[in-house]
């Protein structure tokens with residue numbers, strides 16, 4: 001076992017986890033375009049040279065914010081949580097979190113919307 005926290009903390013400012021969980025019995029992010037949301041996030045970051053440099057992105061199982069209206073995601077270590085995210089929401093969400101040019105990735109949310 002290797003503890004690599006210092007190495008990763010030095011490299012990354014944030015990690016976005018996007019739910020792509022698929023299931024039959026309840027609403028799920030796979031059925032609400034979770035993969036498309038993850039792809040849109042990666043592309044937005046790539047366009048600003050921030051993907052896998054300042055911010056990494058991973059898909060994950062259920063985050064407990066299930067909805068038929070959009071995917072759930074969390075941004076760590078900020079402890080920020082979103083649900084009902086549609087692919088078209090991604091530019092506004094990421095600009096609010098990381099700045100329009102993704103040049104504030106280590107700063108915390110810059111203009112995140114208020115909680116519902």
Ligand code: FES
Pocket residue numbers: 019020021022027028029030061062063064065066067071072
């Ligand atoms: S299925 Fe995505 S948060 Fe539960």
